[in-house]
Amino acid sequence: MDLGAITKYSALHAKPNGLILQYGTAGFRTKAEHLDHVMFRMGLLAVLRSKQTKSTIGVMVTASHNPEEDNGVKLVDPLGEMLAPSWEEHATCLANAEEQDMQRVLIDISEKEAVNLQQDAFVVIGRDTRPSSEKLSQSVIDGVTVVGGQFHDYGLLTTPQLHYMVYCRNTGGRYGKATVEGYYQKLSKAFVELTKQASCSGDEYRSLKVDCANGIGALKLREMEHYFSQGLSVQLFNDGSKGKLNHLCGADFVKSHQKPPQGMEIKSNERCCSFDGDADRIVYYYHDADGHFHLIDGDKIATLISSFLKELLVEIGESLNIGVVQTAYANGSSTRYLEEVMKVPVYCTKTGVKHLHHKAQEFDIGVYFEANGHGTALFSTAVEMKIKQSAEQLEDKKRKAAKMLENIIDLFNQAAGDAISDMLVIEAILALKGLTVQQWDALYTDLPNRQLKVQVADRRVISTTNAERQAVTPPGLQEAINDLVKKYKLSRAFVRPSGTEDVVRVYAEADSQESADHLAHEVSLAVFQLAGGIGERPQPGF
Numbered sequence: 001m002d003l004g005a006i007t008k009y010s011a012l013h014a015k016p017n018g019l020i021l022q023y024g025t026a027g028f029r030t031k032a033e034h035l036d037h038v039m040f041r042m043g044l045l046a047v048l049r050s051k052q053t054k055s056t057i058g059v060m061v062t063a064s065h066n067p068e069e070d071n072g073v074k075l076v077d078p079l080g081e082m083l084a085p086s087w088e089e090h091a092t093c094l095a096n097a098e099e100q101d102m103q104r105v106l107i108d109i110s111e112k113e114a115v116n117l118q119q120d121a122f123v124v125i126g127r128d129t130r131p132s133s134e135k136l137s138q139s140v141i142d143g144v145t146v147v148g149g150q151f152h153d154y155g156l157l158t159t160p161q162l163h164y165m166v167y168c169r170n171t172g173g174r175y176g177k178a179t180v181e182g183y184y185q186k187l188s189k190a191f192v193e194l195t196k197q198a199s200c201s202g203d204e205y206r207s208l209k210v211d212c213a214n215g216i217g218a219l220k221l222r223e224m225e226h227y228f229s230q231g232l233s234v235q236l237f238n239d240g241s242k243g244k245l246n247h248l249c250g251a252d253f254v255k256s257h258q259k260p261p262q263g264m265e266i267k268s269n270e271r272c273c274s275f276d277g278d279a280d281r282i283v284y285y286y287h288d289a290d291g292h293f294h295l296i297d298g299d300k301i302a303t304l305i306s307s308f309l310k311e312l313l314v315e316i317g318e319s320l321n322i323g324v325v326q327t328a329y330a331n332g333s334s335t336r337y338l339e340e341v342m343k344v345p346v347y348c349t350k351t352g353v354k355h356l357h358h359k360a361q362e363f364d365i366g367v368y369f370e371a372n373g374h375g376t377a378l379f380s381t382a383v384e385m386k387i388k389q390s391a392e393q394l395e396d397k398k399r400k401a402a403k404m405l406e407n408i409i410d411l412f413n414q415a416a417g418d419a420i421s422d423m424l425v426i427e428a429i430l431a432l433k434g435l436t437v438q439q440w441d442a443l444y445t446d447l448p449n450r451q452l453k454v455q456v457a458d459r460r461v462i463s464t465t466n467a468e469r470q471a472v473t474p475p476g477l478q479e480a481i482n483d484l485v486k487k488y489k490l491s492r493a494f495v496r497p498s499g500t501e502d503v504v505r506v507y508a509e510a511d512s513q514e515s516a517d518h519l520a521h522e523v524s525l526a527v528f529q530l531a532g533g534i535g536e537r538p539q540p541g542f
């Protein structure tokens with residue numbers, strides 16, 4: 001390492017004095033103007049991680065569903081997964097080191113992690129469409145080059161596309177070709193093969209309205225659509241030509257406000273979906289004949305996918321273990337339906353995709369989704385091989401099911417939740433099963449629920465256990481929640497400090513919307529009183 005050069009270049013990406021940031025659930029995220037030094041330093045860190053793992057490492061510049069003025073960065077580990085926790089700590093230390101301490105922190109990390117500095121390093125970089133992203137990704141490149149790392153800048157990519165590139169590059173091309181073209185071809189081929197088998201046809205059935213959150217998803221879907229147009233026609237809205245990124249649109253807006261995005265005209269019973277700003281989340285929705293809005297969230301997506309996979313396995317005659325992984329935010333009805341009707345084991349992990357992803361890796365087939373629409377399915381190597389064999393050896397009907405499963409496996413992005421890939425999986429399943437969006441929605445009825453945020457002086461006073469479903473501290477809070485929950489039917493509530501915002505999140509569900517709203521409000525008051533609320537007391541009404 002040429003420490004002199006690092007110090008010299010670092011001064012060109014100077015850290016604002018006193019600024020402290022944390023590598024959180026989704027990397028670093030804050031106002032774009034505060035991130036130049038973080039980007040440079042993440043370039044440095046990506047090189048160290050690449051040397052240590054002797055693999056290609058990814059750096060994605062995005063702040064997902066945050067407002068346009070924000071930005072962020074996260075590192076992608078060799079198999080396309082999130083950065084290992086010990087390196088998250090290194091990332092935080094490096095980002096927060098004052099200029100004069102930078103060299104020491106870099107050396108500390110290299111020593112602690114036994115990084116062979118002579119090893120070659122390769123980093124791939126992607127960015128979303130934010131106005132600040134291009135310059136910030138240049139700062140990442142500055143960091144990579146100053147420590148002698150090689151790089152490939154993919155330019156504009158969805159977050160899951162970058163995860164895919166990393167995975168492809170580190171598996172010798174077995175997973176796919178590490179180009180945007182390779183991504184389009186792999187997914188589209190699988191999708192077209194699948195939809196060829198569907199018996200229903202007709203233009204109306206095979207068309208979908210997509211709200212792209214005025215983000216990168218619009219660009220990429222537009223590039224990709226002609227590859228799969230045989231199987232599906234998509235109509236793009238909020239494609240970035242006029243509106244602002246994530247403003248009154250996108251998956252996060254639709255899920256949290258439980259209403260359709262602006263800028264999209266919806267006729268009754270039309271199938272619609274929304275991506276978030278970096279296209280790693282998706283939710284579906286429609287208006288019924290009475291004009292009521294129906295949201296189909298990550299829980300229902302997981303249900304559709306896992307029931308389809310289970311059916312295929314039964315047809316093939318394979319008894320592989322399927323597990324569904326959720327978080328505490330999963331609607332109680334979905335968990336009940338999966339366990340009691342579908343007889344699929346369900347596991348609950350802490351919030352944050354990396355927790356779900358790791359749990360899902362424990363199964364032959366692991367399906368994981370956050371309620372907000374981030375998720376995918378993972379297939380063990382042994383399963384992939386078995387299914388490939390079955391697709392060649394089995395007879396007739398069984399063989400057809402095995403072929404379908406083989407294509408479904410190819411259609412999923414197993415590196416990360418991916419709005420485009422999930423959309424194609426869902427569209428293929430609906431077509432193959434001949435299901436309308438209403439029939440899908442009718443699998444079960446969501447329990448009414450409410451999510452609120454409470455401002456407190458220090459959200460770390462709240463600690464939780466049992467996959468965040470119970471508060472351990474501050475004393476008395478969990479008892480207060482228990483007493484409140486008892487007042488309502490089919491009720492459940494929990495609180496946890498957010499990993500991405502300076503708030504405490506409150507979640508409540510109950511047998512009616514009114515009860516869920518009341519319960520959420522009462523729990524918010526308990527948080528305010530017992531966990532050091534600041535500002536105005538939580539008010540009833542939403």
Ligand SMILES: CC(=O)N[C@H]1[C@@H](OP(=O)(O)O)O[C@H](CO)[C@@H](O)[C@@H]1O
Nearest residue numbers: 025026352353370372498499500501
């Ligand atoms: C309730 C909720 O939706 N929480 C989101 C949100 O995390 P919080 O830790 O709740 O701020 O952002 C995460 C990163 O995008 C996402 O994984 C998670 O699901």
Ligand SMILES: [Mg+2]
Nearest residue numbers: 064276278280
């Ligand atoms: Mg996102």
